[in-house]
Amino acid sequence: MTIDIVSPGTYTYGSLVLGGVLRDKGHDVKITSKLQSQGDVVLLSLFSTMQLLDPKIREFVAAKENVYVGGPVGLCPEMVLGELDARAVVTGEGEEIVADLVEKGPEGLPGTAYRDDGMVVKSPCLPISSLDHPLPLIPDDLCQQNVRGANVYIETHRGCLGGCTFCQVPRLFGRSIRSRSIDNIVEEVRQMKRQGVSRVAVSGGTGSLFGYGKQINREAFVEMLRALSGILGKRNLSVPDMRVDLVDEAVLEAVRDYTIxxxxxxxxxxxxxxxxxxxxxxxxxxxxxxxxxxxxxxxxxxxxxxxxxxxxxxxxxxxxxxxxxxxxxxxxxxxxxxxxxxxxxxxxxxxxxxxxxxxxxxxxxxxxxxxxxxxxxxxxxxxxxxxxxxxxxxxxxxxxxxxxxxxxxxxxxxxxxxxxxxxxxxxxx
Ligand code: SF4
Missing domain, CATH: 3.30.750.200 (Transcription Regulator spoIIAA)
Structure with missing residues (x-):
């Protein structure tokens, strides 16, 4: 099956990860930030509500048969399916269901929503068991991307302890913290560097929550930054987003010593x-x-x-x-x-x-x-x-x-x- 992953304008990290999962399942996968596709199936990664109103995106979806939409917009699948003529929406974490989705369709699959006889059918989301994932699918032009100074934002953990009323993070990923292993992150950043990516930002709502168990795990945070800085150089690594009550001297010293x-x-x-x-x-x-x-x-x-x-x-x-x-x-x-x-x-x-x-x-x-x-x-x-x-x-x-x-x-x-x-x-x- 030929699959096109389309991440309009900006490659989202999620689109790279899903590309890697599908490639390792033996599919012929291409990834693009342009609204174009020759594949049997399209996975469309959308990060903003405004994209649902973009006439070019609406036309693109209307012209294709098998379009599956994923990303934070999946929090309101009725709106996505009401605005875009898509086959289904991924409403939760996509890594563990994406292969079944493209091979068998959304019917009966957890974490999806689709239209049936004018009604939207939704199945509950299941959080994925491990955040470690295969190497992402890294497009050749990722090194030319500029997202607030970085070629790409990578994810080291999911979830946030906070409950800010305006934020999607706890609604998408919950309020307990799940982290990737350092080895999995390091392998990914090494591969990105081999493919020309030079500047990486660590995202995840609050960077210092990486490795969180029952309390802040400064050692894990410092070790992760040290390892990534060793690959990229401190001038090319940033860990921008932090909650003010989740930083202390040790966390900030690591930011100073290993990042921009x-x-x-x-x-x-x-x-x-x-x-x-x-x-x-x-x-x-x-x-x-x-x-x-x-x-x-x-x-x-x-x-x-x-x-x-x-x-x-x-x-x-x-x-x-x-x-x-x-x-x-x-x-x-x-x-x-x-x-x-x-x-x-x-x-x-x-x-x-x-x-x-x-x-x-x-x-x-x-x-x-x-x-x-x-x-x-x-x-x-x-x-x-x-x-x-x-x-x-x-x-x-x-x-x-x-x-x-x-x-x-x-x-x-x-x-x-x-x-x-x-x-x-x-x-x-
Ligand atoms: S601290 Fe940041 S990531 Fe967490 S809920 Fe608030 S705004 Fe979202």
Whole structure:
């Protein structure tokens, strides 16, 4: 059987892994980031709700017979099957079922959903027994990919102890931690390097949870970073995503000694009320402490923030602005709260009256001439604030101003489209 794995725009790590599983089962598998296929079967890897609305993806699926969709969008299979003319959706972890899926179809297979007589038939997901997997299928052009500075993000473990309301990780992978063996990770990175991949990022929600048993396993985390750094060199390895309450001096020293020396904390807000609403499980004070600790150890700190979360008042927002002044982060990312299907935030946004969501409120403050929504204005202003509060502030040129303005408007426009989609499938969200 000829199988094409299509991962539009960006090769997702999951698509590489599934490619490896199918190749080792004896199938003729090709992988591409372009919307093209000659195969008998297509596995389509989608990571964002917006991709369901992409006309090119919709046309591509409509033109093929056997398209199976996988990725985080599988959290709401009714929406995927309602928008795309696909044969089935993988709703859970795909490694152990993908071979049966392409060979026999989805009927009776756990962790899948498909249409039957106009109804969506779903089978419960079974978590896979071991995360160690065959070598991924590595495309020749993976070395040219650039995802936030890395050719590829690899997965070292699944699950997160946190329960942040806006995040898919605990909903997709659960709140207990399952880790790969270091040998399995090392073998994969060695093969990637042989095939020209030079820069690798370790993902997994919170990097320091690798090897977690009943507590943080610093030894496993350090050993994993040391091994990968030995293959790639510290300038080519990053382990960006960390929870502030899951780092300590030893963890941060390993980040400093074996990687590019950056962490990105999901700080989200400077307001304790908002952090509580988001179920972050940490406070503004915890966030500041972690930033200061990282700086003391010699690790640069980026932070991500969410604006326009349901219930965020002007005062909450101003606390985030003051947090930026206090923390002086080396880099700042700002997003308007994204209601990802399957998360509590999606339900919250759907249940809130539109006029209470900053996404739909007209901004009437300093940027009113720009005709932004309140959420867009906060996003834009906070990006500018982030630049002005860096240890070495960056001049706000016209280009930078316009880039941030375009980014904020683009986020607002996309999220309104996502909200329309969620409203269409509100009973399944
Ligand atoms: S700590 Fe990070 S990965 Fe874990 S639930 Fe929160 S946002 Fe998600």
């Amino acid at each position: 020396g950056w962490v990105f904390f999901g700080l989200e807000s400077g307001s304790n009320a908002m952090l509580k609403a988001m179920k972050k499980g940490v406070t503004r004070e915890d966030n500041l402490r972690a930033v200061e600790l990282a700086r003391r150890v010699g690790v640069k700190v980026g932070g991500s923030f969410i604006v326009g979360y349901p219930g965020e008042s002007r005062e909450d927002y101003m606390e985030s602005m003051s947090f930026l002044e206090q923390a002086m982060l080396d880099d700042v990312f700002v997003s308007i709260a994204e209601p990802i299907p399957g998360t509590p935030l999606a339900r919250l946004a759907l249940d809130a009256p539109e006029e209470e969501l900053a996404l739909y409120q007209e901004h009437d403050g300093d940027y009113r001439a720009l005709r932004l929504s309140e959420a867009e204005a906060r996003c834009f202003e906070m990006m500018l604030q982030g630049e002005g509060c860096k240890p070495v502030p960056r001049a706000i040129t016209n280009d930078l101003y316009n880039t941030y303005l375009g980014e904020a408007k683009g986020q607002g426009k996309d999220l309104k489209r996502v909200m329309q989609l969620l409203q269409k499938y509100r009973e399944y969200i």
